[in-house]
Amino acid sequence: MSVAEVEDVGYAGENADAEERRRLERTWWSPKGLRGWLTDVDHKAIGKRYVGTALVFFALGGIEALLMRLQLARPEARLIGPDRYDQLFTVHGSTMMFLFAVPIMLGMGTYLVPLMIGTRNLAFPRLNAFSYWVYVAGGLLLYAGLFTNTGPDAGWFAYVPLSGPAFSPGKRVDIWAQMITFTEISSLAVAVNLITTIFKHRAPGMSLNRVPLFVWSQLVTSFMVVFAMPAVMLCSLMLALDRLVDTHFFNPSEGGDALLWQHLFWFFGHPEVYIIFIPALGMVSSIIAASTRREVFGYLPMVMSLVATGFIGFGLWVHHMFATGLPQLGASFFTAASLMIAIPSGTQIFCWLATLWGSRPRFTTPLLYVLGFFFVFVIGGLTGVMLGSVPLDLQVHDTFFVVAHFHYVLIGGAVFPLLGGLSFWLPKMTGRRLSERLGRLSFWLVFVGFNVTFFPMHQLGLQGMPRRVYTYLPETGWGDLNLLATIGAGILGLGVLVFVVNALQSLRHGEMAGDDPWGADTLEWSTSSPPPSYNFLRLPTVAGRYALWSRRDDQPEVTGLRSDRREMLVTNLLDAEPDHRDVLPGPTIWPFILACGVAMTFIYAIFNPWGFVVGAVPCAVALIAWFWPRGDMDRDVIMEKRS
Amino acid sequence: MSWTCLLAFAGHSALDPAGPQAARIGDLWWLMFWVCSAVFLLVMAALAAGLVREEEPARRRMNRVVTGAVIATALILFVFLFASTGTGRALASLSSADPVSVEVTGHQWWWEVQYLDPVLAQRVTTANEIHIPVGRPIRIRTVSHDVIHSFWVPNLHGKHDLIPGYDGELWLQADRPGVYRGQCAEFCGHQHAHMAFLVVAESPARFAGWLAAQRQSASPPATPLAQRGHDLFVQLQCALCHTVQGTDANGRIGPDLTHLASRRTLAAGTLPNTPGHLAGWIVDSQTLKPSNPMPATSLGSNDLEALLAFLDGLK
Numbered sequence: 001m002s003v004a005e006v007e008d009v010g011y012a013g014e015n016a017d018a019e020e021r022r023r024l025e026r027t028w029w030s031p032k033g034l035r036g037w038l039t040d041v042d043h044k045a046i047g048k049r050y051v052g053t054a055l056v057f058f059a060l061g062g063i064e065a066l067l068m069r070l071q072l073a074r075p076e077a078r079l080i081g082p083d084r085y086d087q088l089f090t091v092h093g094s095t096m097m098f099l100f101a102v103p104i105m106l107g108m109g110t111y112l113v114p115l116m117i118g119t120r121n122l123a124f125p126r127l128n129a130f131s132y133w134v135y136v137a138g139g140l141l142l143y144a145g146l147f148t149n150t151g152p153d154a155g156w157f158a159y160v161p162l163s164g165p166a167f168s169p170g171k172r173v174d175i176w177a178q179m180i181t182f183t184e185i186s187s188l189a190v191a192v193n194l195i196t197t198i199f200k201h202r203a204p205g206m207s208l209n210r211v212p213l214f215v216w217s218q219l220v221t222s223f224m225v226v227f228a229m230p231a232v233m234l235c236s237l238m239l240a241l242d243r244l245v246d247t248h249f250f251n252p253s254e255g256g257d258a259l260l261w262q263h264l265f266w267f268f269g270h271p272e273v274y275i276i277f278i279p280a281l282g283m284v285s286s287i288i289a290a291s292t293r294r295e296v297f298g299y300l301p302m303v304m305s306l307v308a309t310g311f312i313g314f315g316l317w318v319h320h321m322f323a324t325g326l327p328q329l330g331a332s333f334f335t336a337a338s339l340m341i342a343i344p345s346g347t348q349i350f351c352w353l354a355t356l357w358g359s360r361p362r363f364t365t366p367l368l369y370v371l372g373f374f375f376v377f378v379i380g381g382l383t384g385v386m387l388g389s390v391p392l393d394l395q396v397h398d399t400f401f402v403v404a405h406f407h408y409v410l411i412g413g414a415v416f417p418l419l420g421g422l423s424f425w426l427p428k429m430t431g432r433r434l435s436e437r438l439g440r441l442s443f444w445l446v447f448v449g450f451n452v453t454f455f456p457m458h459q460l461g462l463q464g465m466p467r468r469v470y471t472y473l474p475e476t477g478w479g480d481l482n483l484l485a486t487i488g489a490g491i492l493g494l495g496v497l498v499f500v501v502n503a504l505q506s507l508r509h510g511e512m513a514g515d516d517p518w519g520a521d522t523l524e525w526s527t528s529s530p531p532p533s534y535n536f537l538r539l540p541t542v543a544g545r546y547a548l549w550s551r552r553d554d555q556p557e558v559t560g561l562r563s564d565r566r567e568m569l570v571t572n573l574l575d576a577e578p579d580h581r582d583v584l585p586g587p588t589i590w591p592f593i594l595a596c597g598v599a600m601t602f603i604y605a606i607f608n609p610w611g612f613v614v615g616a617v618p619c620a621v622a623l624i625a626w627f628w629p630r631g632d633m634d635r636d637v638i639m640e641k642r643s
Numbered sequence: 644m645s646w647t648c649l650l651a652f653a654g655h656s657a658l659d660p661a662g663p664q665a666a667r668i669g670d671l672w673w674l675m676f677w678v679c680s681a682v683f684l685l686v687m688a689a690l691a692a693g694l695v696r697e698e699e700p701a702r703r704r705m706n707r708v709v710t711g712a713v714i715a716t717a718l719i720l721f722v723f724l725f726a727s728t729g730t731g732r733a734l735a736s737l738s739s740a741d742p743v744s745v746e747v748t749g750h751q752w753w754w755e756v757q758y759l760d761p762v763l764a765q766r767v768t769t770a771n772e773i774h775i776p777v778g779r780p781i782r783i784r785t786v787s788h789d790v791i792h793s794f795w796v797p798n799l800h801g802k803h804d805l806i807p808g809y810d811g812e813l814w815l816q817a818d819r820p821g822v823y824r825g826q827c828a829e830f831c832g833h834q835h836a837h838m839a840f841l842v843v844a845e846s847p848a849r850f851a852g853w854l855a856a857q858r859q860s861a862s863p864p865a866t867p868l869a870q871r872g873h874d875l876f877v878q879l880q881c882a883l884c885h886t887v888q889g890t891d892a893n894g895r896i897g898p899d900l901t902h903l904a905s906r907r908t909l910a911a912g913t914l915p916n917t918p919g920h921l922a923g924w925i926v927d928s929q930t931l932k933p934s935n936p937m938p939a940t941s942l943g944s945n946d947l948e949a950l951l952a953f954l955d956g957l958k
Contacts, residue, residue, distance in 0.1 A: 082833040082933055155830050161807055162790040162832060167751075252808030258791065259806060298709065323793055323802040323828075325811045328735060332728055339720040346716040349686065350709045357693035357700055371690070378686050382679040385720070389727035391668045391734055392675065394801020395657040398793065398828045462672075464655040464797045466828045469836035473913075476655060476824075 021537060023563040028120065028533040030587055039587040041125035042533055043114050046132050048429060050107025051422075053132075054100050055500075057139055061095035064088045066493055069453075073486035075474040085470035086153035087172075091146050093156030094176060097272060098183040099139045101414060105279035106190040106225075108421065109218040111429065113194055115524035115531060116215050118203030118540045118547075120568050123196040125584055126591045126626065131189035133595030138182025141603060145175040152176030155468060157269060158239070160250035160261045165243045174243055174606040180236040181602055184229045191225035194218055201568060202576040203523065204558060205542035212522045212547075213289075213296060216303050217282025220310040224275050227314065232268035235261055245609055259324060266317035273406075274313040277413040278306060281348060283421035284370050288352055290424070290520035291367040292359035295546055298351040305344035305351075312341045322393045331390045338388025345381055349374070364518075365439030369420025372447045376412025380405060383458070398468075401461025407454045419446065419499060426503060427517050431529045432510025438502035445495030452488025456481040521546035539569055542576075585630070594622035655824035657797040661844070662817045664734050664800040671730045678719060734800075737814045739780040745773060746784040749792030749805040749827065752834035752935060753898055753911040758854065759784070767857040768886070770898030771840045771911045776850035777817050785811040793829035796842050802828050817844035824912070833934035839912025860889030861901045861957050872953025875946055880938070887957065897937065903957045910935070918951050925950065 030040045040046065068088055071080040080088065110128060114121055122128050145151045152172045154163035163173045198219050202211070211219075238249040239261070248254035250261050285296050296302060318326065318334040352374075361367055383405040387393050396402060419442075427433045461467075465478050472478050516525035526548055527536050539558035544550025558578070561567045566584040571577055601615025660666040744759040758767040775781050785794055787805035794813065795802040798821075803813040817823070827838035845853070864870040873890065876882060882892035888901040906916050910932050914920040925947065928937045942950065 082836065086833060159791055159830070162830070167790050167832065258808055297705065301709075324804045324806060325809070328731055332731070335727055336724055339724055342720060343713065343717055347709075347713050350712045353686070353689050353693055354700075354705045354709050356690070357705065358696040358698050359693075360697055361694070371694075374690055375687065378683055382683055385723060386672075386675050386679065389671065389675070389723060389730075391727060391730040391801065392671055394803075395665075395668050395672070395797060397802055398830075462657045462797075464657065464795075464824070464826065466795075466826055466835070468830040471836050473839075 017537065020563055021532075024534040024537070025532065027563055027566055030533060036587075038592045039129075039589050041121070041129050041585065041587055041591075043110050043122045043125065043128060044429075044531065044533075044535075046128050047107050047109075047111025049132055050103055050110055050135070053136060053139070054104035054107055057095050057099040058104070059496075059500075060143070061092050061100055062493060062496060064092040064095070066489055068092065069486040069489040071470060072472075072482050074483060075472050075476070075479045077471060080470065082470045083153065086155075086468075087146060087149075087151035089468055090152045090155050090158075090176070091142060094142060094152065094179065095139075096410075097156060097276070098180065099135075099142065101276040101410065102183070102187055102225075102272070103135055104418065105221065105276060105414070106187060106194070106218075108283075108418075108425070109194050109221075109279060110190060112425065112524060113197060113215055113218055114201070115428075115527070115535055116212050116522045117198060117201060117206060118523045118536065118542065119197070119201040120535045120539070120566070121584055122193045123201060123568075124193050126588060127189050128193055129588075130591035130595055131186040131193070133592050134182050134189070134598055135186035137595060137599035138179045138186065141175060141182065141599075142179045145172065150175060152179075157265055158261075160239065160242075160258050161252070163239060164250055165246070166251075171606055174240060177236040177240045177243070178602045178606055180232060181240075182599070184233045184236075185598070187225050188229050191222035191229075194222040195226070198222075199573045200570050202571050203540050203542050203547075204569070204571060204576055204578050206547070206571075207575045208573070209299075210542060210545045210547075212282075212545075213285035213299070213302055213306075214279075214282035214522070216306055217278045217280075217285075220306045221275050221278045224271050224278070224310050224313065228268045228271035228275065231264050235264035235268075238264075240605075244605070259321075262321050262324070263317070266320045267314070270317040270320065271313045273409065274309055276410060278309060280373075280414040280417035280421070281306065283417040283424070284352065284373060286520070286522065287366045287370050287417075287420050287424050288355050288361075289546070290518040291361040291364065291370075292355055293519055294355055294359055295521075295549075296351065297354035298347075299545060301347050302351055305347045308344040309341060312337060312344070316341060316388070319388055319393065322390050323397050328390075335388050335390055339385055342381060342385050349378065364423075365434065365436055365443060366420040366424040366518075368440065368443045369416050369423065372443065373412060373416040373420070375447075376408055376416060376450065380408025380410075380412045384409060396461050398466055399461035400457040400465045400467055403467050404454045404457035404461065407450075407457075411450055411454075416446075419443075422499075422503070424518065425524075426506065427510075427513035428524055428529045428531070430507055430510070431513055432506045433513045433517060434502050434506045434510060438498055438505070442495050442498035442502060445491055445498060447495075449488050449490070449492030449495050453485050453492055454488070456484050456488075460485075516548070521549045523547045526551075588626070590622050590626040594619060594626060597622050654798045654821065655826075659798055661819050661821055661823060662799040662815055664737060664815060665798055666818075667730050667733045668801060671726055674726055675723060678722075682719065737780055737816060739782075742780045742782040742814070743775060744782045744784070745775075746786060747773070747794060747805070749785075749787040749789075749794070749831070749838075751789050751832050752827070752838040752932075754794075754838070754840045755898065756840075758857075765858060767854060768899040769857060769902065769906070771908060772843060772906050773840065774843045774845065774850055774853050775817055776847040777820050777844050779847065780814055780816045783813045783815065785813060790831050791829050792827045792831050792838070794825065795828040796823050796825035798823040799842065804829055817842070820844050820846060822907075826912070834932055837911060837913040837932050837935075839908075841907060841912065843907075856905070856958075857902055861887045863889070864953055865956055866952060868949050869952040869956050872949035872951065875942075875950050876953055879940070881950075884937075900954070900957060904955055905958050918955060921954060922947055922951055 030036050030042050071077050150172050152175055154168055154173050158176060161167055198215055241247040242249055248256040250256045250258055252258050289296050315337040316334055319338045322331055423434055423439055460478055460481050513529045515528055523540055541556050558569055567581050568584055570579050570582050572579050597618035601611055604611030604615055660669045746757040746759055748755040754771050756769050756773050760766050785803055785805045787807050792805040793802045799817055800815040821844055823842045825840045825842055827835055864873045877891045882894055884894040884897035886893045886899045909916050909920055909924055913932055925940055927939055928935055929939055
């Protein structure tokens with residue numbers, strides 16, 4: 001038999017099942033302990049690590065935010081000086097964007113996508129391990145800088161010339177630029193991995209028009225990563241060159257251009273927002289479908305909206321630069337694009353409202369977070385429409401109004417769905433349910449705390465308070481609202497704390513979740529909680545958009561995959577028809593070694609350009625070992641490809 | 644005048660326009676505010692109604708409602724687009740053949756203000772305080788030689804970035820007299836928070852009087868104490884950075900101090916301009932505004948008194 005076949009398994013003896021399970025367990029086994037940590041290539045283990053690590057950075061970024069709020073609680077406070085404050089807001093922004101939001105969204109994808117599309121692992125398991133370690137290296141670098149008073153202090157968008165060699169001497173900005181390089185390499189690797197997996201490893205029957213909305217959102221995000229990240233890698237590299245080897249890309253007095261940075265950075269920076277919040281939209285769809293036990297209204301417009309957001313998201317970077325004095329006509333184009341993106345967002349909101357209409361949903365914690373998302377995100381979206389207008393933007397740009405706006409969009413649009421999504425999927429990851437009582441408490445604290453923190457900032461911005469100020473004069477009259485915002489931040493922090501306590505407590509005391517605690521529709525709920533290392537005893541097939549709801553009693557399963565080695569089924573892109581089998585590599589140390597080599601290269605290069613030369617040695621060794629031919633296994637696959 | 648009055652200002656708010664441009668933007672804001680509020684309330688009402696309802700709607704009807712909502716969204720966006728473009732045109736239409744021409748240079752962390760005049764000797768240089776006549780268009784040339792700053796007086800107009808290598812131009816006008824606060828709006832380093840300035844809009848006659856006074860060189864020291872202060876100023880490091888017209892002090896790094904005593908604030912809107920605050924600033928500027936380029940000085944109390952007497956005479 002040359003290709004795995006879809007076969008009806010009307011009866012399969014329990015003994016045969018047990019035997020198959022034993023074989024799969026042996027084949028897909030991961031080492032335990034430290035060795036397991038360093039060599040594991042299982043998408044579930046790595047996905048969980050991504051989520052856990054990103055949550056640690058979320059906590060660190062949150063602590064930085066609370067410190068800033070304490071400093072701003074009253075005018076002319078002397079709690080934190082300008083030098084420390086600038087490091088705090090730079091590291092806060094960089095952490096939340098690069099070390100929390102993007103990694104946790106891609107981490108959820110890493111964990112969930114193979115389960116949702118019915119396969120055993122990501123397409124490139126070693127690349128997956130590598131991307132995680134590179135991401136960790138970037139995070140450690142940034143915090144090593146902060147804790148040694150070398151934290152970057154030029155803002156998370158590091159405008160030149162302020163971030164250039166003349167105005168930011170020392171190594172602070174270099175650390176920022178290299179941290180960007182680390183996290184971008186990591187994101188690009190994950191994106192490529194997810195795209196390939198989604199295109200080539202879907203369960204038979206899951207044609208593109210049956211792909212779950214969450215998976216669509218991961219696909220669109222991954223494509224955005226592939227097109228957006230190179231822009232920021234380019235500009236951070238140019239900045240590093242300006243700083244390390246005296247090039248003059250951004251130095252106006254030597255023919256360089258200060259505005260070039262802004263174009264390159266925002267060509268990445270604006271899509272970045274959508275990279276963060278599109279996966280969250282996928283989570284909202286999953287939670288709404290499960291809570292209402294209905295199909296999400298308008299699958300086609302939902303998918304088209306995601307794709308449209310992905311395209312339009314690249315056409316509005318200039319609205320971050322309206323105050324630079326652009327020509328009217330050019331600016332109008334970007335106004336139109338900025339307004340236009342409200343159409344796909346609005347379409348999705350309306351479709352969800354239609355799904356919820358009259359459905360008498362179950363008001364569980366995940367749904368509460370989704371309802372909070374509606375409230376907060378709609379406000380953020382509407383203020384976003386205002387910011388798209390050039391004249392209005394000129395007034396509120398770079399003020400606390402903008403701070404309020406993007407926290408409404410990013411916390412509302414991404415963190416609320418994420419907290420809902422974690423409440424929703426943690427039972428699958430750990431096998432235990434979270435407490436509903438604590439879940440509700442955390443929701444209300446987060447919801448109230450969030451609005452008390454950020455709503456007053458709209459008013460502060462209109463009253464003239466610029467962002468990124470470490471203090472303000474009492475005469476400005478900004479004190480009361482700032483104090484209110486600080487109180488709100490405390491409540492918000494408490495809410496997050498309750499969420500974490502709830503999650504940790506569930507690990508020990510949570511009620512057992514069972515396979516499908518929500519009665520949800522996607523394939524991950526058809527396997528045990530937590531799923532076995534091989535995900536499914538037999539790979540499933542799919543008969544409709546909502547895989548489990550449309551499953552027939554005699555739904556066929558995939559047979560013919562060898563269980564004595566890590567075989568995966570490869571299906572074709574459009575219709576997910578079985579095409580051939582592929583053999584995946586098992587646990588290996590080399591991705592970790594390569595990540596160490598890459599980290600050494602970039603960190604050494606901060607201090608000496610020879611770092612690239614020296615670092616090439618360990619990287620080359622690791623790459624040679626990584627790609628050392630696997631002998632028979634590779635040949636088998638080639639031989640078995642359908643001619 | 645008590646010192647708190649010096650830092651006081653009639654306004655620092657985008658919602659209290661004092662000029663034609665801020666007024667147009669204010670109108671646009673209120674249009675968008677009311678429409679967006681209505682949209683928000685409608686969406687929330689639809690959400691609440693949907694959660695309360697118990698019967699499942701007919702599929703076709705729901706299709707129509709959702710399609711209608713999307714079309715309505717697009718129409719509202721078109722209204723916003725036209726309103727925004729119209730406002731943009733109105734903002735750009737302010738001009739005059741005979742404006743007051745001012746060049747504003749952003750420095751880390753203060754504002755240099757120069758009143759341009761074809762006759763070089765008629766030019767006036769001051770800092771952190773821009774006097775303008777009411778009802779007459781002002782043309783502001785924006786310059787920066789260090790990092791990016793952003794010029795923003797919310798009561799008069801939106802922001803305009805000062806980008807090294809890109810000299811820009813901005814027009815504004817005040818319709819009623821008053822003191823309007825402005826502040827740098829682009830992060831420009833450690834003291835971005837203390838980079839404010841005042842726009843003093845006054846009647847044309849008062850403005851003309853002010854400008855004429857500013858054109859004068861500094862008045863010579865009136866007392867022996869002030870004379871000693873003058874000598875100290877020129878001999879010590881002060882003159883390396885500061886200019887006082889009519890003396891040997893002609894440094895170009897810090898603000899021009901020729902008419903320091905006529906200004907309301909010190910250190911770019913950070914402190915009220917009183918002898919006490921000035922003394923504190925001279926002795927220990929790094930505590931008041933950490934990282935600013937002015938070094939601390941170690942003057943004896945007699946020297947400090949003399950220096951203050953000299954500076955106080957720079958009306």
